[in-house]
Amino acid sequence: MNAFVLETNQTxxxxxxxxxxxxxxxxxxxxxxxxxxxxxxxxxxxxLDPGPAALKQLVVMYRTAFxxxxxxxxxxxxxxxxxxxxxxxxxxxxxxxGTIAATGKSVSVTGIDLLHIKDGKVVAIWTNWDALGLLxxxxxxx
Amino acid sequence: xxNLDSKDFGRQYIEVIWNQAQLHRLDEFTAPDxxxxxxxxxxxxxxxxxxxxxxALHAAFSPMHFTINWQLGxxxxxxxxxxxxxxxxxxFMGNAPTGKQFTLDGISIYRVADGKLVEERAVWDALGLVxxxxxxx
Numbered sequence: 031m032n033a034f035v036l037e038t039n040q041t042x043x044x045x046x047x048x049x050x051x052x053x054x055x056x057x058x059x060x061x062x063x064x065x066x067x068x069x070x071x072x073x074x075x076x077x078l079d080p081g082p083a084a085l086k087q088l089v090v091m092y093r094t095a096f097x098x099x100x101x102x103x104x105x106x107x108x109x110x111x112x113x114x115x116x117x118x119x120x121x122x123x124x125x126x127x128g129t130i131a132a133t134g135k136s137v138s139v140t141g142i143d144l145l146h147i148k149d150g151k152v153v154a155i156w157t158n159w160d161a162l163g164l165l166x167x168x169x170x171x172x
Numbered sequence: 173x174x175n176l177d178s179k180d181f182g183r184q185y186i187e188v189i190w191n192q193a194q195l196h197r198l199d200e201f202t203a204p205d206x207x208x209x210x211x212x213x214x215x216x217x218x219x220x221x222x223x224x225x226x227x228a229l230h231a232a233f234s235p236m237h238f239t240i241n242w243q244l245g246x247x248x249x250x251x252x253x254x255x256x257x258x259x260x261x262x263x264f265m266g267n268a269p270t271g272k273q274f275t276l277d278g279i280s281i282y283r284v285a286d287g288k289l290v291e292e293r294a295v296w297d298a299l300g301l302v303x304x305x306x307x308x309x
Contacts, residue, residue: 036246071276071277071278071297071300072297072299072300073276073297073299073300073303074299105281105293107244107245107246107249107250107251107281108244108246109244109245109246111244112242112244113244114244114251114279114281116281116293116295139211140211140295141295142251142279142281142293142295144242144244144251144253144279146242156242156253156277156279158277158278158279158295158296158297159295160211160212160295160298161297161298161299162211162212162298162299162302163211163298165299171299171302172308
């Protein structure tokens with residue numbers, strides 16, 4: 031397999047989770063295709079339209095609620111057309127998240143993104159993350 | 173299982189252990205020092221802790237059927253994105269059986285050595301399960 035392709039895919043995944051989600055908005059335009067689709071399978075995040083603008087809005091939604099969040103990449107598995115990235119996010123809820131008013135609580139949650147890549151751009155993203163763990167840590171679930 | 177690549181291994185493991193619930197065959201698939209992480213059930217270290225969690229999940233949800241939507245990987249490391257449907261027939265997280273059905277997604281990253289699972293990290297929609305079964309959240 032082409033080592034360059036694997037390295038490119040790995041870099042895209044790193045940039046998605048550790049650059050964009052840490053607040054660098056322009057990364058969304060740089061790494062995702064204009065018609066990139068999003069599937070956040072958490073029974074929590076609202077459905078997203080395709081494209082980087084919707085992705086940026088999602089990041090803003092979470093970073094407004096948790097402005098100090100720091101995401102780190104803990105594992106990567108890659109092949110020629112796909113990459114998975116396992117991450118952890120640590121932050122403090124200083125703003126409202128949807129209907130959840132600021133709690134001031136610190137949280138640490140994990141998740142996995144699956145990115146589909148075509149012609150050097152991300153064309154689809156599936157994400158599973160521990161939304162139940164977030165609600166528990168905010169004191170909103172048993 | 174030592175002649176399978178990691179993606180073939182993943183399909184067999186899902187089919188035999190998670191779909192067919194052949195738990196007496198667990199040691200064919202998992203190394204004695206396997207480590208499994210899952211935010212909903214914590215960390216299991218070793219085959220016996222792993223067996224306790226898998227057994228409890230099959231007791232709570234039966235039948236369960238996993239479909240693999242996507243797989244990727246090279247060498248010993250692989251991942252799959254899956255959808256599971258099931259029925260809640262036994263106690264789970266302190267909740268009595270509801271008889272309700274659910275469908276949810278998850279992604280698992282796993283590593284295989286000498287034909288056996290040595291590490292599995294799953295993240296799945298536990299909030300979706302709570303909502304679909306009507307647990308008090």
